[in-house]
Amino acid sequence: MGCCNPWPNTVIAERLTSLLAHREMLDHIIGQQYTPYTDDAQVKALSPVPRLLQLFLYEVEERAHARALLARWQPPEGAHVLDVGCGTGSCAALLQAERPDLTFTLLNQSQVQLRDCPPCWPRVAATMHRLPLVDACVDAVLLAYTLGYGLVAPVLAEARRVLRPGGILILYDMVPKYQDADVTLVTLGYKCYPLARLLAATEQAGFFLQRYEPVPVPVRHPALNTMDPTLWQALRAEVVPILMLLEAGG
Numbered sequence: 001m002g003c004c005n006p007w008p009n010t011v012i013a014e015r016l017t018s019l020l021a022h023r024e025m026l027d028h029i030i031g032q033q034y035t036p037y038t039d040d041a042q043v044k045a046l047s048p049v050p051r052l053l054q055l056f057l058y059e060v061e062e063r064a065h066a067r068a069l070l071a072r073w074q075p076p077e078g079a080h081v082l083d084v085g086c087g088t089g090s091c092a093a094l095l096q097a098e099r100p101d102l103t104f105t106l107l108n109q110s111q112v113q114l115r116d117c118p119p120c121w122p123r124v125a126a127t128m129h130r131l132p133l134v135d136a137c138v139d140a141v142l143l144a145y146t147l148g149y150g151l152v153a154p155v156l157a158e159a160r161r162v163l164r165p166g167g168i169l170i171l172y173d174m175v176p177k178y179q180d181a182d183v184t185l186v187t188l189g190y191k192c193y194p195l196a197r198l199l200a201a202t203e204q205a206g207f208f209l210q211r212y213e214p215v216p217v218p219v220r221h222p223a224l225n226t227m228d229p230t231l232w233q234a235l236r237a238e239v240v241p242i243l244m245l246l247e248a249g250g
Helices: 009-031 040-045 062-073 090-098 111-115 152-162 195-205 229-238
Strands: 080-084 103-108 123-125 138-144 163-176 183-185 190-192 207-214 239-248
Touching (some): 062 163, 062 239, 080 090, 080 152, 090 103, 195 239
Parallel strands (some): 103 123, 138 163
8 A cells, every 4th residue: 555645745745845956055155155256365366366256158259259148138229237246347348339329337245346336337345145335236147157145045035136128137157067967166156046046036036938048069268278188078967058038027
């Protein structure tokens, strides 16, 4: 005789959700021990690295990479963009060089990097888990190689809060190549959230998927040309760079 399930499916789902949240919190706590962005001295050590701190690019030349992002995003005229985890503002500067009508607010938890950002835009020192902005104040939120330093649910909830209805979340990042994998780049303190997790979390936060694509022929940033080929192949075997465009619901 079969044994009946003593717990309703809803209870099982709640327990699994709780376990997932605890696992993500544990990964985040561990990652904070490795990420350079919690220590000013480590951030200063990044200064020799070329400006655009992204592992994979659409194009080798940075401005061409920015053009490729804009061609897929197609922001409306005069859009105001919140760049979360902006680094030294290099991505924003490259985008604005192609689209002078765009304006930016630059947000970073690193005061060291903020001091090197272009002074023409507002610079905000804050964590991406609690954005010090009013509701519905920006047309787009850019998360470019940023989400893996945070917890997916609160980051997406905050992004949705500050976006105007119909605004766009640009998520340029990496996901594990295999859906059941769990990949954390320990040396960077960076978690690559599985695609299924991202899709579920964005829907729960109130976003609608407009576009999804793996970066078709990703190229590594020129700064990584000196990386050990074995390590580079291991990275390529584990993750896929992706672009997601998500619309904030009304």
